[in-house]
Amino acid sequence: MRLLIDMDGVIADFEGEFLRQWKLNHPQKEFIPLEDRRGFYVREQYPEKYTEFVQEIYHSPGFYQNLPPIPGALDALKEIRNSLNNVFLCTSPMLPKYENCVLEKYHWVFDNLGDDWVNNIILTKDKTIVRGDVLIDDMPEVKGSMTPEWDHVIFDQPYNRNIKDRKRLTWSNWKEILEIV
Amino acid sequence: MRLLIDMDGVIADFEGEFLRQWKLNHPQKEFIPLEDRRGFYVREQYPEKYTEFVQEIYHSPGFYQNLPPIPGALDALKEIRNSLNNVFLCTSPMLPKYENCVLEKYHWVFDNLGDDWVNNIILTKDKTIVRGDVLIDDMPEVKGSMTPEWDHVIFDQPYNRNIKDRKRLTWSNWKEILEIV
Numbered sequence: 001m002r003l004l005i006d007m008d009g010v011i012a013d014f015e016g017e018f019l020r021q022w023k024l025n026h027p028q029k030e031f032i033p034l035e036d037r038r039g040f041y042v043r044e045q046y047p048e049k050y051t052e053f054v055q056e057i058y059h060s061p062g063f064y065q066n067l068p069p070i071p072g073a074l075d076a077l078k079e080i081r082n083s084l085n086n087v088f089l090c091t092s093p094m095l096p097k098y099e100n101c102v103l104e105k106y107h108w109v110f111d112n113l114g115d116d117w118v119n120n121i122i123l124t125k126d127k128t129i130v131r132g133d134v135l136i137d138d139m140p141e142v143k144g145s146m147t148p149e150w151d152h153v154i155f156d157q158p159y160n161r162n163i164k165d166r167k168r169l170t171w172s173n174w175k176e177i178l179e180i181v
Numbered sequence: 182m183r184l185l186i187d188m189d190g191v192i193a194d195f196e197g198e199f200l201r202q203w204k205l206n207h208p209q210k211e212f213i214p215l216e217d218r219r220g221f222y223v224r225e226q227y228p229e230k231y232t233e234f235v236q237e238i239y240h241s242p243g244f245y246q247n248l249p250p251i252p253g254a255l256d257a258l259k260e261i262r263n264s265l266n267n268v269f270l271c272t273s274p275m276l277p278k279y280e281n282c283v284l285e286k287y288h289w290v291f292d293n294l295g296d297d298w299v300n301n302i303i304l305t306k307d308k309t310i311v312r313g314d315v316l317i318d319d320m321p322e323v324k325g326s327m328t329p330e331w332d333h334v335i336f337d338q339p340y341n342r343n344i345k346d347r348k349r350l351t352w353s354n355w356k357e358i359l360e361i362v
Contacts, residue, residue: 002310002327027299030249068209069190075220085326086326088310089308094288094307095297095300096296098287098299099284102283102284102304103279103280103283103284106274106279108282115277118276118277118279119276119306121304121305121306122303122304122305122307122310123302123303123304123305124302124303124304125270125300125301125302126301126303128299129183129269129303129311129312129313130310130311130312131310131312131327131330132310145266145267146183146312149298149312178344
């Protein structure tokens, strides 16, 4: 099996870190608890008057590099790597403001998984152009220029629970889910 | 047709800029004229005692971002884009020293081609995992984890003229070559 794994929201805790920094930087403003997040883009759920403050957090230098791993992800990746030859990290840069995230995604992989995994990063906005059997991604609908070759296994997050028709993976149940794909 | 185009040595003049900086920084040392370049890696053709000096040039901040375009490449890309919907820049980062080149490749595309093309960058060490009909690449043998889906059209360079069995493209003959692929 050839496995593609997304980064933000799957192995790197974008939402958790965003919320932590939001509370820290804007203690007087309302916040959306993780369990109440709806819709893929955090920016779109916060009131419009806060858009710039929201973006400022994840556009800041260091945000991507310092994202904490999602609990269980690093151990799972190591285990997956031991049994599968072909595991790639398939991730999209934040566009058009790619300045920090592009390099910091590489740093994150280096820091958290080691240089061997850096070889297996695929950075692309369009994931449908990548060959694979399974893509694990938290995005509800992964679209691009082609009909994808891979099956989309959704990584369970509060903001994608409206999607009912796909297998749903967490770092606790990944063995069962990947075996039945 | 779905077209993948490499960057260094195809649209960005890695070799020309390397030689320019080599002569500038090491005027007393011998140099290899472009027409005499053999083998894909410039580092391997220079005497071993110079390896560190050679690497220092292309590992320096700004090297990748400031590569001059290969003559004819930018006009050709614009023309290709007008007739093909699916054109991607498919490029490998310098590994393991990815620090400068990863972000600078994005900057190069932004500076030379505009933000629209930034959306179509695919950064991957393994190009065989990318779907496409044709890959234009100056590397003599493009290998990876799979049998590629694409045909490799070689971008003509002095260091790959030992390869005789493939179509050979330049930014002067690309229309004929791509039509007969």
